[in-house]
Amino acid sequence: MHRHYAAFVSATIPLFPLGSPLFPGMVLPLHVFEQRYRLLIEDLLDLPDDATRRFGVVAIRQGWEVGGGTFGDAEPALYDVGCTAVVRAVSRRGNGRFDVVAVGSDRFTLLKVHRDLGAYLQAEVNWLPGPDTDADTVPEAAALGHVVGQLFLRYISQVARLHGTEIALPQLPESPRELSYLVAAGALLTAEDRQALLVEDLTASRLMAQSHLLRRELTVLSSLRAVPVPLVQLAVPSSLN
Numbered sequence: 328m329h330r331h332y333a334a335f336v337s338a339t340i341p342l343f344p345l346g347s348p349l350f351p352g353m354v355l356p357l358h359v360f361e362q363r364y365r366l367l368i369e370d371l372l373d374l375p376d377d378a379t380r381r382f383g384v385v386a387i388r389q390g391w392e393v394g395g396g397t398f399g400d401a402e403p404a405l406y407d408v409g410c411t412a413v414v415r416a417v418s419r420r421g422n423g424r425f426d427v428v429a430v431g432s433d434r435f436t437l438l439k440v441h442r443d444l445g446a447y448l449q450a451e452v453n454w455l456p457g458p459d460t461d462a463d464t465v466p467e468a469a470a471l472g473h474v475v476g477q478l479f480l481r482y483i484s485q486v487a488r489l490h491g492t493e494i495a496l497p498q499l500p501e502s503p504r505e506l507s508y509l510v511a512a513g514a515l516l517t518a519e520d521r522q523a524l525l526v527e528d529l530t531a532s533r534l535m536a537q538s539h540l541l542r543r544e545l546t547v548l549s550s551l552r553a554v555p556v557p558l559v560q561l562a563v564p565s566s567l568n
Contacts, residue, residue, distance in 0.1 A: 337438060340411065341367050341382040342448040347518050348525045349384040349410040349431045350508040351458065359425040363447040368425045370445075371414060383435060383450060385409035386518055407437045408455070408526045431508075433457070434525065455528070462530035463502050471534035472503035478541040479510050485548050486515075507533040516540060 343364060349355055359368055371380040388404035412429035419425060435452035442448060462468045476499045487494040500506050511524040511533070520540055527533045 337451055337453050339441075339444075339449055339451050340435075341370070341445075342405075342409075342440070342450050343367065343382050343384050343412070344387050344405055344448070345384055346387055348386040348406070348408075348521050349412055350512045350525060351410060351431045351434065352505060352508055353431045353512045355384065355412050355427075355429045355431065357425075357427040357429065358420075359427055360422075365423050365425060366445070367447045368414075368417065368427060372417065380414040381411045381432065382414075382429075383409050383452060384412050384431070385437065385450075386522055405437065405440065406522050408434060408522070409437065409452075410434050410525065458504055459528065459530055462504050465503075465531060468503040468531040468534060471531055471538065472506050475510060475534050475537050475541065476506055478538060478545070479514065482514060482541055482545055482548075485545060489548065503534060504530045507537060510537050510541070514541065514544065516544075 343357075359365055367382060371382065374380055385405045386409070388406060411432045411434075413432045414427060414429045416428040417425055418427075434455040436455055438451040438453055440448060440450045479499070480496050483494065483496060500509060507524070507530050511521055514537075516524075524533055524536060527536065
């Protein structure tokens, strides 16, 4: 459920729109080749050594792509809740390109998108509440985490069988919160489903939604006996935390 917040500290951060949302704790590998985002990485690298090198990842609603040309007269159609990506490693490649490894950190809501502060998009954002760390001690979250974990393993196994492939099942995190974000990032859900999971504040509510989503997806897989994407896209994102 979407919530509105009024009393959280705001900040201005660079934006990197992508086709799918980023979740806290999930690793984000990027090959940066578009000129404006190469400049973004250069600006981050120019920060003092003790500075946090971060940018905001927001999912694109429709009709706009990173690298799709100039911004034109219209702002990209972005969802209003995103997640910061903290840079952990940068490798320079030929022709000024970069390979970047970042990890999801803090969620935010967009207040205003700026197109005129530089070569790349920037936005004023409000920080959303941090992790509900006590969720890991709540019996309801623990019970839901067990159910979702088992459903997710069934889901991975069924996708693998439909591809005629054997796959080693991952070791799932014990933390219900970490599990909820891993499932959100790893399951083949629509951008809309993933965005709704990112917006949800409470781990128990996120896990409850995932229980319904995974049951739906398992039913679809059983009915269609096919999956719309290659198995490699079901790689479970790892975490640097």
